[in-house]
Amino acid sequence: MSEYEHTCLIRGDGGQTLRAILDRICNKWTLLIVATLDRGTLRFSDLAQQIPGISQRMLTLTLRNLERDGLVSREVHAEVPPRVEYTLTPAGKSLIPPALALASWAIEHVPHIEASRAAYQAR
Amino acid sequence: MSEYEHTCLIRGDGGQTLRAILDRICNKWTLLIVATLDRGTLRFSDLAQQIPGISQRMLTLTLRNLERDGLVSREVHAEVPPRVEYTLTPAGKSLIPPALALASWAIEHVPHIEASRAAYQAR
DNA sequence: CCGTATCCGACGCGATACTG
DNA sequence: CAGTATCGCGTCGGATACGG
Secondary structure (H helix, E strand, O other), X not given: OOOOOOOHHHHOOOXXXXXXXXXXXXXXXXXXXXXXXXXXXXXXXXXXXXXXXXXXXXXXXXXXXXXXXXXXXXXXXXXXXXXXXEEEOHHHHHOHHHHHHHHHHHHHHHHHHHHHHHHHHOO | OOOOOOOHHHHOOOOHHHHHHHHHHOOOOHHHHHHXXXXXXXXXXXXXXXXXXXXXXXXXXXXXXXXXOOOEEEEEEOOOOOEEEEEEOHHHHHOHHHHHHHHHHHHHHHHHHHHHHHHHHOO
16 A cells, blocks of 8 residues: 555545444544443443433434444343443444544644634634 | 543543534545545645535535634635645644544444344344 | 535434323 | 433535626
8 A cells, every 4th residue: 555545445435434434423422422331331320420411312312323333232121210231342342442543633633723713713 | 541541532521622523524525535635735626526426515615614724725826717726734634544543443343333233123 | 617605405413291 | 210202493415506
């Protein structure tokens, strides 16, 4: 692979594959949930309170999508009151490093981006 | 930093910083444009034809956002016909590695995800 | 050639109310 | 406790037409 051909991974199939994944990752809550579950197994209500601002609806929907994609496993305990526990699968855990890479980039570049926006504004 | 505390980068401020960046990255065309510009300076019409399916509108809008954030520089040549060239700034280039990390993850896990979806479907 | 303007449909997501 | 159902708003992005 020559110097300027690694981006073929991104350009790949016209970006379809990558964007399909990004769409799953890039919604409002997915990464927060995955990062929270990296601490270990949590039940629904624990997730709800550890992720400030999330609604029941979005927590449910996002968890269902993650389960559907095999990134999170869902275990229902037949008790009263009901207890449902969510755990990151190996695939889910493997998402953490690349997500961290992006997070690091984000935090590193926030000052530059905000400065650039301010400069752009002043025109 | 202990074993399970690196995700503080993601959970950080409640995900606000990371999501602000993800929102810029995760729209339909940004990464494709950045990856395409990694080859070098390109003019508007070249980008349009190297990125299949993009509309003039979205190419313009996405490039403006990237310029505003200081990831792409825009150079207008006062000629007839007009020539406008776009180049990745150093900050823009620095986005490529983490984006590739995510792309690699995506491609690696597509089979697993699709299998999981098929299994989930059959219930 | 390189845009901008306008309309319009689709979807993400929050608020709220209700169930097993 | 752990959801599901419904509504309504805001935003993204495609199609199309026009301008410097």
